[in-house]
Amino acid sequence: MTSTAAQRIEQLRVAINEHNYRYYVLDEPSVPDAEYDRLFKELKALEEAHPELVSLDSPTQRVGAEALSAFGQVRHEIPMLSLGNAFAEDDLRDFDRRVREGLGELLPAGDLFGAGALVEYACEPKLDGLAVSLLYENGVLVRGATRGDGSTGEDISSNVRTVRNIPLRLHGEGWPRVLEVRGEVFMSRAGFEALNARAIEAGGKTFANPRNAAAGSLRQLDPKVTASRPLEFCSYGIGQFEGELPDTHTGILEALKGWGLPISHELQLARGVDEALAYYRVIGAKRDSLAYEIDGVVFKVNRLDWQRELGFRAREPRWAIAHKFPAQEELTELLDVEFQVGRTGAVTPVARLRPVQVAGVTVSNATLHNMDEVARLGLMIGDTVIIRRAGDVIPQVMQVVLERRPADARPVAIPQSCPICGSHVERTQLVKRSKGKASLSEGSIYRCVGRLSCQAQLKQAIIHFVSRRAMDIDGLGDKIVEQLVDVELVKSPADLYTLSFEQVVGLEGFAELSTRNLLAAIAASRQPPLARFIFALGIPDVGEETAKLLARALGSLTRIAAALPEVLTWLPDVGLEVAHEIHSFFEDAHNRTVIAQLRERGVELQEEGELHAEFAACATLAELLNKLNIAGIAATGAKNLAEAAGSLEGVIALSQDWLSLNVTKGLSEKARQGLREFFAVPANADKARTIEAQLREFGMHWQSAKKVVAGLPLAGQTWVLTGTLEAMSRDEGKARLEALGAKVAGSVSAKTHCVVAGPGAGSKLAKAGELGVRVLDEQAFLELLAQYGG
Template identity: 45%
Template structure:
């Protein structure tokens, strides 16, 4: 077992569930700040550490993986300066695995979903995971018409002129389908990277930290001539929209792409199950140092394309593929300081400031220290980690980057500890506002009690409010929020909608500020006005309620429909008894921790008043319903229980939701249909007691027209 997993293995299920919820919220806010506003709230080290922590907990507790899991988030929003391209087929990210047993679990999950026996043939492709920039190439009639970056998966940047300068990308194809969207990775070889950095240094220009950054920066140049001067390369490994299939299998499609003139990776192989997958992984890892390009793992994909289609997708990742990341790389350096950062939920997060050191080709100057227990050399149960060695300022520490990207501190060299080094005293007060920082029983994190009086929490909540998945106000990003907060213009979300009114000469004042002009100021006020009408799901997410992420917000919006219904239900559920509380807990995907966070927020006078001031400015649109015309189960609540014999539980849920049904995990008076298979127990009995309609699997399939 790796040292990084020790604390995770010791987590209780309740603690794991709560930490996953907190990580989902914190990483969602960080993603928006980094990708949408170009104003990171966390350093790369801090962000990567949190994401690896999330992945480690999910690996330990796969049944607790959230619908809004950070593991399922996709890349970056399109940058200004490029035209935007809507991907006809979304460009998704991949789920990550770090341990060999996770690959066996991946295979088991797929077999369970498909209903395949353990000994049934199920070949996979295994290919190096190139550490570059994803690119989609659209060919029409054999001619390259458009090239786009992945962006946020749905919308990317138009880099057609730049892509045409890359030698590995054919401008015309012979024998290709009429419509073909080729996807792959733009990268830079090690030799070309070193030569580029040498030229940049000679001219006094920008040097790059690693080949991946160099490739991304080169492709995303506004001047194609700069891209042309950079030695970019391209590996093709996938496709998007096609007018006709390339092949029946993943491997066959890759060979077809090669025949069409694309470079494909020669290390791609066909594997029969996890044993061969792991053997090929080991083979690629052994060759890694001799390759002239960066890779950070191996990607496994189900080879049969019909099975890929059946497996389908989660919100942002395919079920039929996974990235097996390489293990951590290590280096020793000096810990120069420990800083405390305060997050949106008040969590005090310790960050190690390091003497910069290169780890795996990247200069690392920060690393996570997790929490006060980790610094002290113990886990959440008080048992020793790192042989009980604590971490002190001045120590020589071993830094590693799990999956090649996540800086953490693994060990301490006591032989080099300064004589005057003192044990680190974790603060009991918030460094931002001076309020008490308390650690509740069972919580690994100490939190500031200042709430809205804490500048760090207030600013972070405001940044979250204007983030891309929330109100997404054009021209009002993290930097502007910080500026307006410092100036006293906004203290809470409702103040945003009073900006122009409260500062009667607001336009005049704003346009005189650095970085603003009359047009940009006018555009800002217009953008704010435009967001006075907004969907319910975005409003709920924008409130920044603890444990309530984007997916959960949309789930709540679909369940309650309107703001009035949602608010009334939250107030009615405050005593955690009665039908309102039961109804809230009955929503599939809402647990007790999230439910309690929701009702607590609406029960607090100051927070509720702030919400009411905000809502007074808004016209909140009812949650959109799927187009389920003619569906016999649209709007009905369905519960599946017992063993399903003609489809897996995951397939049953997906079909029901596609037809407009709500799938719940529990039976209540609000349940319309219970589909009971062999072995159904208490849920079937409760359905009979409540008079809920019961049917078997055959009757269900007949009802939805899929018998």
């Protein structure tokens, strides 16, 4: 009997999966619902009679897992990146231009009539749902995960199994052994309305819009709740895979469709940007009649080899863009304007509105950016205003309806005192630096001068300080930081390192174990890499990459803190304004005190060392002269002057020797006049000498000893990390490679020197094999690091 039952169960599963495929993917149901229900009921009865024959990929197992206490974490082998946005036609044309420039000679020549070569784009509506990853092994769904922060998501495997159009086993044949499918889980308009109708009938809480309903449904700890929600899935791409796949984006999507995964019915190809724009207009016209909500159109370069060539920047691909639809607008009343205080002390106006529905979302607050924006709008409290959700996300006040202004409308005034701490609020001053002078003008930002004595600034500064990419103190969430500040246990980041067991255990929500865990996490953060520490300090305009650059180039906190703005500008991508922000931060007495306290309380910086080899003797006299902003002297004049004088002291002497200066070649009359006037001011000569002295001290001076960059064993090489490293994190592996001089890239190309492949390596490993790129497993990688002392 068991053999017969097993055969019938397999027949039923095949039949039901085929019906699911025809219904959800092809939209061509071959049997009425009653017949489908009969087959499903028979399968369920047989499995209940023979529980030993139940398998995870059975159609009956979409609801059956026990409720979870919490979601586990999933690290994405290939990050799930966000897309850049286009809001206007010119934005999309700029994207197309950047793509064509990036492809360069790879593009075929244009036609005989002068038309340029066209790029083929895959076009799809941008669904308004929740991005998820589905991992199939040998055709069976083994894991589902949310996008999370792009690198790490939540394990929602039990919940994605309940989504009816996600196949538990792939249809057909020929799929890769490992296949990660990426797509969007969403809720149709009809499903959303039915869900809210049931909630109202039951006296429960309704959802604001389909996207929130989909996201909330997918993140239920009880899969049975998720199963009761009308969720759908649509594939838009892949992540890791092991096996063969088509060489175009549309080819891959069509393959996914053949394996039972739904794709967009609106998928089309566009040849060139004009056809892409035409598709955007067609979809925009159909937007309100679609069965689901969308907020734009996604365009992707169709050829995968061209995608690889274009690569990525920061956290988005260069080969894809989301062209957003214009925001939907509504009228409402401005009830009040309140002011919030951020980490840097910026006092920002926020509009409090009479609640109104905009694009399916109840809006009661909107950004006003700054007081210049308030003045531009001519905004008064009591006004009727037009608001929109910019990019369908951020509510924004767009316009005042003047004819509806009430007689008792009140002007919006910036507070003279900080609404949090009572300190004075002052308007920022902008410094515009040009040849020979610096001029001041009023900025658009108002700041509280209370610094860390202001609880709002202190809380935000500490939240940033302890964050994962800064000091990475696990367990110090926003609420705990706020509590520590509110009870005055922490008045600066340095106070975190003086917290005692008795102080913490008495706080709300803490017991003995949680207190010990928190103190252990704080203690474990006492040895941060220099780059993380610099980022944690929260220097204005210094993000994670700039912090890494400062640490790698200058090598020590002492040099970074002492560095003059002009010296900092020798580092790549550090402009003069950012350089002044860095210099001003370390000049501030309070900041210096906090840093000193951190060091006194046991914070020991790691990965400090000498100036990086590539910056040794990197400066030239001509560059120094150009950076002094002498009126009339640009790069060419500075070079001629340096060659003529030979040294800074020679330049200073020449500037005051009119006869010698007059016969110096390569200088205009304006340049000679500017030079003489500049060095006639003693402070300018002192400034130039101070910069030169620091270049000597750091080893960057043109007369300093050069270091051979190639002395770093991996200098000039490009490496790629893929898969999971067991002995260290990917970030640590990247840092150790960079310390040896390598550049660590996110994709494999013919220029890649080596790929480090840990367990779970997928498409990058396959690409390395195709190109004949050297591959190391983790053991060989560790041996190489040990060999070079890295």
